[in-house]
Amino acid sequence: MIGMRRRLVMAAVASAALLGVAGLSWLATAAHAQSQVPPPYAGVKNPFPWDNPAARDAGKRVYQQSCTGCHGAAGSALPAADFSQAGFHQRLETEPDYFFWVVSEGRPAQGMPAFRSSLSEPQRWQVLTYLWSLSSPAAPGAETPHPGDVFIALTAPQEGTAGQPIVLKAVLRGKDGQPIVGAAVDFAARLYFFTDGSIPMGEAVTDETGVAALTYTPRFSGDVLMAARYETVESTVRVNVAEAEQPFYHPEAGIQLPALGKEVFIGPESARTLGPLGFAPGVSFRLPGGALSWLLIVAAAVALVWATYFRVLYQVLRIPIGSQMGDTDTRLVPAIALAVVIIVGAFLVLKLLTGSYSHFNLGH
Amino acid sequence: MRARTESASQRLERVALNPLARTGTGYRLFVLVLLAVLGWGAYAFVTQLRWGLVSTGMRDQVIWGLYLVNFVFFIGISHAGTLVSAILRVTQAGWRTPVTRMAEMITVVAISVGALMPIIDLGRPDRVWHIVVFGRFQSPLLWDILSITSYLTGSLIYLYLPLIPDIALMRDRLGRDASVIKRRVYTLLAVGWRNTPEQRHRLEKAIGIMAVTIIPIAVSVHTVVSYVFSMTLRPGWDSTVFGIYFVIGAIFSGIASIIIVMVLFRKIFHLEAYITERHVRNLGYLLLVALLLYLYLTVGEYLTTGYKLQVEDKHLLELLLTGANAPWFWLFVIAGMVIPAFLVIVRRGPVIPRMVVAAVLVNVAMWVKRFVIVIPSLQVPLMPFDFGTYRPSWVEWSITAGAFAGFILIFAILAKLIPLISIWEVAEDEQRREPAPLAEAGERSGLRPEEVEALVETALRERRRGQGVR
Numbered sequence: 001m002i003g004m005r006r007r008l009v010m011a012a013v014a015s016a017a018l019l020g021v022a023g024l025s026w027l028a029t030a031a032h033a034q035s036q037v038p039p040p041y042a043g044v045k046n047p048f049p050w051d052n053p054a055a056r057d058a059g060k061r062v063y064q065q066s067c068t069g070c071h072g073a074a075g076s077a078l079p080a081a082d083f084s085q086a087g088f089h090q091r092l093e094t095e096p097d098y099f100f101w102v103v104s105e106g107r108p109a110q111g112m113p114a115f116r117s118s119l120s121e122p123q124r125w126q127v128l129t130y131l132w133s134l135s136s137p138a139a140p141g142a143e144t145p146h147p148g149d150v151f152i153a154l155t156a157p158q159e160g161t162a163g164q165p166i167v168l169k170a171v172l173r174g175k176d177g178q179p180i181v182g183a184a185v186d187f188a189a190r191l192y193f194f195t196d197g198s199i200p201m202g203e204a205v206t207d208e209t210g211v212a213a214l215t216y217t218p219r220f221s222g223d224v225l226m227a228a229r230y231e232t233v234e235s236t237v238r239v240n241v242a243e244a245e246q247p248f249y250h251p252e253a254g255i256q257l258p259a260l261g262k263e264v265f266i267g268p269e270s271a272r273t274l275g276p277l278g279f280a281p282g283v284s285f286r287l288p289g290g291a292l293s294w295l296l297i298v299a300a301a302v303a304l305v306w307a308t309y310f311r312v313l314y315q316v317l318r319i320p321i322g323s324q325m326g327d328t329d330t331r332l333v334p335a336i337a338l339a340v341v342i343i344v345g346a347f348l349v350l351k352l353l354t355g356s357y358s359h360f361n362l363g364h
Numbered sequence: 365m366r367a368r369t370e371s372a373s374q375r376l377e378r379v380a381l382n383p384l385a386r387t388g389t390g391y392r393l394f395v396l397v398l399l400a401v402l403g404w405g406a407y408a409f410v411t412q413l414r415w416g417l418v419s420t421g422m423r424d425q426v427i428w429g430l431y432l433v434n435f436v437f438f439i440g441i442s443h444a445g446t447l448v449s450a451i452l453r454v455t456q457a458g459w460r461t462p463v464t465r466m467a468e469m470i471t472v473v474a475i476s477v478g479a480l481m482p483i484i485d486l487g488r489p490d491r492v493w494h495i496v497v498f499g500r501f502q503s504p505l506l507w508d509i510l511s512i513t514s515y516l517t518g519s520l521i522y523l524y525l526p527l528i529p530d531i532a533l534m535r536d537r538l539g540r541d542a543s544v545i546k547r548r549v550y551t552l553l554a555v556g557w558r559n560t561p562e563q564r565h566r567l568e569k570a571i572g573i574m575a576v577t578i579i580p581i582a583v584s585v586h587t588v589v590s591y592v593f594s595m596t597l598r599p600g601w602d603s604t605v606f607g608i609y610f611v612i613g614a615i616f617s618g619i620a621s622i623i624i625v626m627v628l629f630r631k632i633f634h635l636e637a638y639i640t641e642r643h644v645r646n647l648g649y650l651l652l653v654a655l656l657l658y659l660y661l662t663v664g665e666y667l668t669t670g671y672k673l674q675v676e677d678k679h680l681l682e683l684l685l686t687g688a689n690a691p692w693f694w695l696f697v698i699a700g701m702v703i704p705a706f707l708v709i710v711r712r713g714p715v716i717p718r719m720v721v722a723a724v725l726v727n728v729a730m731w732v733k734r735f736v737i738v739i740p741s742l743q744v745p746l747m748p749f750d751f752g753t754y755r756p757s758w759v760e761w762s763i764t765a766g767a768f769a770g771f772i773l774i775f776a777i778l779a780k781l782i783p784l785i786s787i788w789e790v791a792e793d794e795q796r797r798e799p800a801p802l803a804e805a806g807e808r809s810g811l812r813p814e815e816v817e818a819l820v821e822t823a824l825r826e827r828r829r830g831q832g833v834r
Contacts, residue, residue, distance in 0.1 A: 266502060295501060305514050308577045312521060315570035316528070319555050319563050330556035337521070344517065348510055352501055 041101035046125050050093060050132045059130030062123050066115065070197055073186055073229050075134045077198050080110075084232070088135035092128060099128055111195040134232070149175040152185070154228040154235040162221040162244040170204070170212045170228035170235065179210025183230055187214050190225040190236075201226070255286070299352045306345025313337045376638070376791060380530075380783040381537065383633045387780065398773040405766015408759045409484060417487045419759045425752025426742040430760040431485040434767055436610075436734045437617070438478025439512070439589050441727070444618025445471025446519045447582040448650070450575040459646055461789040462638045465782075466629065467622050468523040473774045474621075475516050477767055482508075484763060504595050507588045515578075515585045522574045524553075528567060529788040532557035559788075586614045593737070599676035600669070600741035609661045616654035617730035623647050623723035625775070627716055629784050638785050641715045648719040651726065652708040659701050679744040679751075689740045692732050700729025795823040 037043075048055035064073075075083030082088070092099055103124045106114030115124060151173040160166040168187055172180040187201040199220075204212035212228070221243040227236045256263075265272070265286055317334040412419050422429045449467040452460035483489050499506040532554040538547055557563060590610035593601040603609070623644060630639040666684075669677045684693045704722035743752040756764075 266500070298501075302510060302514065305518070305577065305581060308573060309517060309521060312525070312570045312573050312577075315566045315573075316525070316555060319528075319557065319566050330552070330554070333552050334555060341517065344513065348513065351496070351499065352510075 037095075037097045037101050041097050041104065044097045044100055046096050046100075046128060047122070048125055048129050050089070050129060052129060055126045055129040056133050057130075058123070059126030059128070062119065062127050063130050066119065067127070068198070070111070070195065072188070072198050072227075072234075074232050074234050075131060076234070077190065078196055081112075083131045083134045086135060089132045092132045096128065099131075100124060103127060150180065150230060150233045152228060152230050152233045152235045154226065154237045156226055156237045156239050158238075158240060160218060160239050160241045162218050162241055164244075165215050165217045166239070168201070168214045168216060168226060168228065170206075170214075170230070172206050172210045172212065172230055179206065179208065180230075181206055181208050181210060183212070185212035185214075186229045187216065188227050188229070189218070189220070190227060191220060191222075198227075295352060299349050302352065303345070303349050306341060306348070309341045309345065310338065313341060376787060376794075377533070377537070379633075379635060379637060380785050380787045380790075381534065383779055383784065384534070384781070391776070395773065395776055398769045398776065401769035402766050402773060405763050405769065408762035408766065412484075412759050412763070413489075419757060421754050421756045421760060423752070423754075425745070425749075426739060426754035428485070428738050428742060429754060430735075430756050430764050431481045432738050433731065433734045434764055435478050435481035435485075436589060436738070437731050438474045438481065438767070438771070439586060440610075440614035440617045440730065440734070441621040442471045442474035442478060442515075442519070442618070443582055443586060443611075443614035444621045445469070445474070446515075446522055446578050447615060448618060448622060450522070450578045450582070453571075453575040454579070457646075458793070459643055461793045462635070462785045463622065463626065463643055463647070464789070465523075465526070465786045466625050466784055467618075468519065468526075469775065469778055469782075469784075470618070470621055470625060471519040472516070472523050473771055473778070475512065475519065476774070477771045479512055479516065481767065504588065504591045508592060511581065511585045511588045515581050518574070518578050518581050522571075522578050525567065525571045525574060526786050526789060527782055528553070528555060528557050529559060530783050530786060532559070533787060534783070583611055586610045593741075598741045598746070599674070599680040599744050600737070603665060603669075605661060605665055609658075609665060612654060612657045612661060613730060613733070616651070616658045617727055619647055619651045619654055620723035620726035620730070623651065623719050624727065627720050629779070633779070633784060635785060638790060644719045645715050648708050648715070648722065651719075651722065652705065655701060655705055655708075655726070659705075662701075676744050676746060680740055683740045683743060683751075684736065688743075689736060693736050696729045696733040696736060699725045700733060704729075794819055 063071075063075075067075075071077050071081065071083065076085070102112065103119075104114060104116040106112045108114075119127070151171075153171045154168065155171070156168045157166055170185045170187070172183055172185065174180050183206045184203050185206060186203050188198045189201055190196065190198055201216045202214050204214040206212040218224070218241050221241045223238060223240050225236050226239050227234055229235075263286060313334055317331055317338060319334075420429060445467040449460070449464040449471075452464065483492050486492060495505060495509060499509065501507075531550055535547070535550040535554045538550065587607040587610065590606040594603050594606035596602065626639055626647070627644065630636060666681070670681055673681070683689050704726050707718050707722040707725075739754050743754065745751055
């Protein structure tokens, strides 16, 4: 409660600094929402009944696409806007116009975007209808197990290191204590990056003992809250992820391309890994080896060009001899040209294929 | 009637072969001047060999100077040649025939001079052999060797093939006083050409194959030249657009070179009848297309760099736009882009002087542009040191002058050895003209209407006779 109040004060101070008088009036808006909703939104009502399952399901889909990134799958990721807290559905029922206004125009100062242009009006109401179902105990026909019916517990090592995999295990039990088998559990990390956010880590399916295990390699560090969520129930655990001592991301220089043969590597062995702080290594060259290496394509292109020269000069060589040309060998020039083309062309192609740094010498 | 026909074709031969037969004092003087400049360049090169590269303006930061600028420039105008001529041939542009020979000559000469430049750039030119012995295919320098060798060979073949019928003509027209060597060389080079249908078929097939083959090779050459720069992590060079940027730049300066060479030879050797205003105007339009493409790529290149503006890019753009290299950069923009565009677009005044001014400006500006590509990038420090400086020494300027003199000299000598316009192709072209637009045809070829009429009649008679035989 103290934390929440402090956040509110901080938000107020920040908003006041940023927006001056406008920020102050917005504070008043936050306090007395229903009276301050601006004209286009003031007094609007949800066209759908709050317990309409069709609207709720449509809203759930929109929510999963547009809202889970910040608010979390259960709507409880942001304490300042916790849709799963008891009584939230009553606030929705009493002041729908206020919430519709927030969804439509956003809260730029707090990082809430405006959805007026990206979501249609019915879609926005559908989302609110879905939000209603998150806290309402009386959501009829809910496909989701009611909180309390399902129990989830997340376990994870207390310490981890960025770049090193850790195993997260979530135990899922039904009301009767029986394991829930084959259920998909979502794992996410709660991080603060300009705003509170949730980074999806992955999904795992529970086995026959009701345990969903996820191996995850964090690329961030710090004291991170990791969460496992199944439908509306969630369990969190705090993991202290230490900074990596060495660059862990992409520690290998170059790109591993699929190849038919052994890779050709030219350069010092030290060039295979990145230097300290991820700096690029010394000059090296990596090529996919085997029959489809680009070197062979280049060699084939060069061979094709010189074969064309050969063909053209051969045409000249085959120009028939005029009858009164007996005294001179008119084929001398094209014959010499053909010889030059064969020698230079063969040299260039062989140079490519057998040079001291070519595949032949390095691929084996 | 028959006499007149003879006179038309004789006139073509006389005009085209005239430069080969007569050599005036002016020509000898010109060659002497060129030889003097070339000799001065050779002296500068000897100086450089003797004292090493310290006699140039190149130092540890700015490691490339005028030599590499010349290299890119000459390889660039070599595109004139073959690429433009091959494209015109493949697209069967009817006006191409008097243009192609000169374009192909530019290619062969420019690429020969250009390929020398990196060797002059070496401190130990004798070690150029090492790239053959130790060359590694992961080095763009070896790619350069590959494609430039292929391009030089290809353009030599492509120059030689359409020459065969003309060499045969010269062989047959040699006077009694011609030396034995000259007679023998022409006979050998003419490969027994008698202009029979079968010979013609083979030759045209060979030319057709070469015209298609030479286009991708020409594109590859300048792409690979650009890779020498763009495969490094230098500001201004580290760019994915460099391949096509260099190719378009090469075509741009190449077309400008053709215009200059064509108009010069037209004037000197009185080829007005065959190289008409129409040819210059058409090439001017090609020049404009290349200019607009190059402008687009230039704007795109500097805009994407300047928008992100990393520290090194900022240094580079400051050097270019307001700093030490700004005069060069803006000279390129104004003399290479703005003025030539206006000269082509605003159709006021005589065509030929307008196009020549545009072409000269473009070639000067494109040389400067290559300077602006090579030098400022090297001046930007990538480590916390000071900016590099570069001031070409007299050795570099002399060798550059020698290179240009050599380029012109080879051209002047070639003009005395082979016809500057493809006689058989021009003659064929004139025969192919239909009788209907007689006046237009005369205007195009510069023939009098009676001559055109006579030509057409002969052509028709020959065609009828040919059909009878078949």
